[in-house]
Amino acid sequence: MSESVQLTEDPYSIPLEDINVSDPNLFMNNSHWGYFERLRKEDPVHYCQDSMFGPFWSVTKFNDIMEIEKNHEAFSSEGGITLADRAEDFQTVNFISLDPPRHDVQRKAVTGVVAPMNLAKLEPIIRSRAIKILDEVPIGEEFNWVDRVSIELTTQMLATLFDFPFEDRSKLTYWSDMAMSGARSGGPTPEPVRQAALLECLEVFTHLWNERVHRDPNESNDLITMMAHNPNTQDMDPMEYLGNLILLIVGGNDTTRNSISGGVYFLNQFPDQFAKVKNDLSLIPKVVPEIIRYQTPLAYMRRRATRDYEIRGKTIKEGDKVAMWYVSGNRDEEVIENPDEFIVDRNTPRHHLSFGFGIHRCMGNRLAEMQLRIVWEEILKRFERIEVVREPERIQSSFVKGYADLPVVVTAK
Amino acid sequence: MPQVKFIEFNGTEHNIDANNGDSIMTAATSNLVPGIDADCGGECSCATCHVLISAEWQTKLDAPSESEESMLDLNPDRSSESRLSCQIKMSDDLDGIVVNLPEFQY
Numbered sequence: 001m002s003e004s005v006q007l008t009e010d011p012y013s014i015p016l017e018d019i020n021v022s023d024p025n026l027f028m029n030n031s032h033w034g035y036f037e038r039l040r041k042e043d044p045v046h047y048c049q050d051s052m053f054g055p056f057w058s059v060t061k062f063n064d065i066m067e068i069e070k071n072h073e074a075f076s077s078e079g080g081i082t083l084a085d086r087a088e089d090f091q092t093v094n095f096i097s098l099d100p101p102r103h104d105v106q107r108k109a110v111t112g113v114v115a116p117m118n119l120a121k122l123e124p125i126i127r128s129r130a131i132k133i134l135d136e137v138p139i140g141e142e143f144n145w146v147d148r149v150s151i152e153l154t155t156q157m158l159a160t161l162f163d164f165p166f167e168d169r170s171k172l173t174y175w176s177d178m179a180m181s182g183a184r185s186g187g188p189t190p191e192p193v194r195q196a197a198l199l200e201c202l203e204v205f206t207h208l209w210n211e212r213v214h215r216d217p218n219e220s221n222d223l224i225t226m227m228a229h230n231p232n233t234q235d236m237d238p239m240e241y242l243g244n245l246i247l248l249i250v251g252g253n254d255t256t257r258n259s260i261s262g263g264v265y266f267l268n269q270f271p272d273q274f275a276k277v278k279n280d281l282s283l284i285p286k287v288v289p290e291i292i293r294y295q296t297p298l299a300y301m302r303r304r305a306t307r308d309y310e311i312r313g314k315t316i317k318e319g320d321k322v323a324m325w326y327v328s329g330n331r332d333e334e335v336i337e338n339p340d341e342f343i344v345d346r347n348t349p350r351h352h353l354s355f356g357f358g359i360h361r362c363m364g365n366r367l368a369e370m371q372l373r374i375v376w377e378e379i380l381k382r383f384e385r386i387e388v389v390r391e392p393e394r395i396q397s398s399f400v401k402g403y404a405d406l407p408v409v410v411t412a413k
Numbered sequence: 414m415p416q417v418k419f420i421e422f423n424g425t426e427h428n429i430d431a432n433n434g435d436s437i438m439t440a441a442t443s444n445l446v447p448g449i450d451a452d453c454g455g456e457c458s459c460a461t462c463h464v465l466i467s468a469e470w471q472t473k474l475d476a477p478s479e480s481e482e483s484m485l486d487l488n489p490d491r492s493s494e495s496r497l498s499c500q501i502k503m504s505d506d507l508d509g510i511v512v513n514l515p516e517f518q519y
Binding site: 357 | 452454458480483487517518
């Protein structure tokens, strides 16, 4: 891979057919924007013949993404939602990678845990944990916001949802990172290390499952007890259980973590917008979805065509892989006004693609928004500013869009 | 102009004059009736415009399409009265329709 070349390359200098937006280095270097801008303008449904993931189509405009999301019969999720093909001998299964009807029954079995009724119960717990974490950050000296706040907060949240042993909670983050950083997806983790970590995850959770089978599901509403007692999930085989665990761990971890970090970074880039929120805290519910749009914590979702499909004069052939680039659709000027601006008082801030649309729409969207809302309410109560002192270090992945390091100095009120 | 009576979960009523051809979702969002989020903007793709309509009024409506069915089906609180308000177009026939709002949108 040509890391040094990508850094300096002009997105308009190469032939269209040579553009490969799945290169994880583009995202690590934050140099993907120009390529997507060019694709939206010149070739919104683009075929890449050769990448580390094999050939694939890129769909880059908001409304085209919507069209594909809605057509889950022509565009299947079976076989996975990232461009990477899995190892033949290590195939986990989960409902995000299933089509109806199996998708619907498995998803329904766990939706209840993030139902609005349950969120109201979780809010005071999340708030007290956020308060503790924010009260303990050092004032006036540099630290990494990602480790100290974003990871800590989302990990504690996950431990709560699973009723996972609290003192072992860092394992959840470790497994989540391992699941998403595999070499097959362009990340740094060798496949055997990744598989070993996930098998350890399965072992620990199998132990918890065997314990939760004996709990009363009317009294415990953690995710494991729910799965162990629901007729649609209680007979899952181990790889299916592992698959759904990874889905719930990654879904609730990386995404929220990177949106918490992203918000701090964006409000540094747009100080006038930060001032606006500080002066009017009632804007927080609008800032939250704008952070989620602007960050787009998952850059794309993959589908596979089940039949030939015409779109914008191109024919996607049966069996072809299709990446719906949310990160590009969320900057589509035909749908979102001034899309490259971070604006804290948009009229319809929740009209963004980050949660996906259609039957696979993010199940935890309300939980994610609630976590971010609480974090910002508590930040604005106690800090005058959070200054980002150097450019963040970004993750090497074209799927998870996030930060490894966000160096900040906090000033108290 | 046909009228829609929205009833919030807490009982608050809103009587809204709707344009013929507008969806019930649009009638709510353009008149600041709370309780309908409509994240996708009326594309039958997010199910955050979920409403409850009595069996009596439902006889005047077309049955839900396949795509409305598949989105409604994701809601664990779905009842026989559940509909997506973006999929119901207002007309004089529906004058006076009563639309109950759920406690939460998912």
